[in-house]
Amino acid sequence: MDRKDIEKIIVDSLFISEKRPGNTVVDITGMRGWFSPFSEPYANRIGLVSDHDVETSIQEAIDFFRSRNSGFTWIVRPGDIDAQLPQLLMKNGLTPSRFHKVAGMHLESSAISGTENSQISVREIAKDEFTEHMELITRAYGAASKAYIEYLYAPSAHHDGVQSRMYLASLRDGQEPVGYGYCSYIESNSVMMLRGAAVVPEHRNKGAYRELIRQRLADACENEVSHFVIQSARDSSYSTCLRFGFEEVCPLELYQWLPS
Template identity: 25%
Template structure:
């Protein structure tokens, strides 16, 4: 039996505040218990499980983050998990103008149990990329799959690679001249975790094992680097596949988003 409570405790202890190299063009600033990340496509707030303040003090903390990004003319997202404290933080974020986005399922797996030789459809090649043109194609595929402008992803990935190329692996599955699937692995320094991000598959390639192949490849690389655990914030479409691959649900996460008025 998997000790879900132990996995959740490891996640809370190690995966709340980014510990790696700061991507170029971005700044990490602490405001009391929270970390404010600026300079990217959107501002981000990361926090421990319990922010440690309540009531009017919490309202002021929230307002400072909103107003900081308002002054920049930029939106900001505050990431919450279902077990975070204080329990009225979601309501206070909404009162400050933040809007809850669709919840994701937080899943964790043991890398050794998931690692395998990736099995790819015929004529599909798995490639690690970092060149500017490949990152643009990566972003273009994400725009096509998600139906939203993801052009910013190319610059974001380039900044991550520039900051520390050893902290990130960017994978594409290529069918001829066309990308069919994308995936990212971020190796969190000082932790047991590798975060699996960026999974997107063109509709015509779904159901053919590409997503599973990307999971297997990243898990194998995680093991080779000495990382024990894999983490995913999974969409409703991805969560069932991950469960079949051996991932275990520990909580849910929700981004509360504030957008500056036009």
């Protein structure tokens, strides 16, 4: 894979949920994306595929979601950043999203560096266990309803037409999980994408987040996957990913719009 291939995979994987049952493809000229049953901006995602008449595309997107009383998130690609699209989006009422400045990152390795943290236990859960841990996952994610979290993550396999896996982390001296990590196998299972992961506030900075990354990578290596990608928030997971050997491939920015 060359750098352009990897960049395309990173951007395309942000639209992995486009054809999920219950979603509607957004039919706007020059754009891609979907509209879900949820009004949360991150549940509805769009982005440019053509630079033709961008101002019109922005207004059509706003009109589309305003008529449905729903928010949306706009994925800004590297070339869009260079073309000053963020400034144009903000001029039209969009604001930086919760996950605003993001690094598209890639790791190629057949073995994962770093030793297991003896103070943290990580295990994969089956899809029928998901509802048992909904409260924990919702609390770790933060600022979202349980119904939205279920839409985002459950069931923990195949809901986007790809194999997906959900993990929970626990402290060795406690029984209750303190965080979760999610991943999907894409590109005919040749690439593993690290997706959402979070730890409840009172147990952050104890190593659980790092161990959730390490275990997902290690399990993928056992399945002979050697390419890994992530869209890493610069203000949270970025430095941890660097320590695992991830390299930045491209910058991305996310902006959101909410109805008044």
